[in-house]
Amino acid sequence: MKNILEVKDLKVSFHTYAGEVQAVRGVSFDLKKGEVLAIVGESGCGKSVTSQTIMRLIPSPPSVIKGGSILFDDNKIDLLQLTLKEMESIRGSEIGMIFQDPMTSLNPTMTIGKQITEGLIKHQGLTKEKAIQQAVELLEMVGIPHPENRIKQYPHEFSGGMRQRVMIAISLACRPKLLIADEPTTALDVTIQAQIIDLLKELQQKTGTSIIMITHNLGVVAEIAQRVAVMYAGKIVEQGTIDDVFYRSQHPYTKGLLQSVLRLDDDEKGKLVPIEGMPPDLLAPPVGCAFAARCPHALNICLKEEPKNKVIQGEHSAACWLMDERAKKAGIL
Template sequence: MAETNNQSLLSVNDLEVSFFTYAGEVKAVRKISYDLKFGEVMGIVGESGSGKSVSSFGLMGIIPEPGKIIGGSIVFEGRDITKMSEKELIKIRGKEVSMIFQDPMTSLNPVFTVGNQIDESLRKHTELNKEQRKERIIELFKLVGINQPEKRIKQYPHEFSGGMRQRVMIAMALACNPKLLIADEPTTALDVTIQAQILELLKELRNKINMSIIFITHDLGVVSEICDKVAVMYAGNIIERGSIDDIFYNPKHPYTWGLLKSVPKINADEHERLIPIEGTPVDLINPPQGCAFAPRCEHCMKICLTKKPPVCQVGENHEALCWLSVKEEFEKEASK
């Protein structure tokens, strides 16, 4: 593990993001808060539509129309990203905060060579001359494990395999040695062998340059490989967060229990079935009055349907947004 210090690189406070559509306001991110220290890796986990990617787009200032940040703050090294102009955002985007997007084929421009696309970022954010930029691109390709870099920088995205395109995206994101790397499901479309190589590469790079990483995924197996702590998202809320050990060995929210039950286990019996989470995600145009997970929760109580649960401290740096945790605390106090 890379050493981390106690100072926060990033502090997200009560962030709210909505999409204003013809059908109504889609409340995609609903008051989420977290801190990230230098050199720390945080996983954000949840189903599709839980708000994982949208919250990360906010960190880059690239929320697509008709989306808009409607509340909260994103403080990066003492500067609030939500209050920055587009000109100020361009200065930090790609230089101090970089992102690896989910699908490299649609993220890379098919009409430019991959070398040219990385060179653009170096031209914009560094004072390197043409020869120095070429040396830097070759160095990056070697760093991410692309063979024959002198030849490969002259090739186009379609000449690379899926795994190699993802490595190009990582090289592009690392070009200016960012302090924060956002990896949005970077291994989802890859086979398990390439997935393992990409994860190993990110771990190595994190240790080499003490870079903080936000790793967005729906795969808890991937999270256990690379992250220090985890935030579990559901319906635009962080419903549980804690260390890797907290989430895997002492989870407190029924949704987290469901996610863990749906992960294949290597020591499972041959005919043991995975247990899916019943039901469908809630409508974020009209989110429920109480707990968003209540309609799908087998532990649902009457209060869950009418009142949103408070944030409950269930351990050191371990929080859950669940009435069950509140009930458990009451029962502990009553038994004393």
């Protein structure tokens, strides 16, 4: 299956009063057509910066894209080489995005109908009447009752779950080829989270849209994604299929994430195993492996030299010195 997106060696920094924060440090991944890829990791690992860079939404200054490429669609258009005006024609029409907090993402002074029809009129050239008709259909598609009446209301008249459904309707209005969902279930209760995930799965199956799911919720990942990329300190440290990452994980950080999730089938019910320590300061990233200071299996070389990404099998790969043949021969792990 062809790739709809190829991110290669992406590097993004932010210039602050304290110095240069290296938020994204050489991220590479691809997304196939019709696939759901989840990007997971702790807060501050660079997930949202990566997604916003794909959309070209990070403000410059203070941000600066230091290198890499983002190739989109069959024509392999490098999104980083487009002007902002050229990017505007792609953003919303071919690439949609669901943001973390719908209350701050939706305009409180505009009706829901106005916010949905805006993109339809701009990108698809529909008349106002046709756009309103399509907006009603979109609200009905995402499960909002009485859409003919709700379309005239404002964001504050909707619940949190309903606002998130509106955000999904806006992002899917122009039938984009790629949808980026940046923690779409944040601040929603568990029942509403399940409804939103079920809705995304259903819509993805109907439309065939490729999805990048940004989250730190491993339960959401298991429910919706086919492949997972694990980020730590601005880098992808492991990626593979759901089964690869959940059942055959190789990187100590991935194992730590999985152990820190409460499991109902665990013998020691209610007991969590935390990852000790704190993520590194990206104002001055460590010379070697960024996870070495927190890793229970760290070797001397981990502190001195950065590990290269190693293919384990098929699409499964990890960047860890424990994958090195010399470590295996020495019987480490």
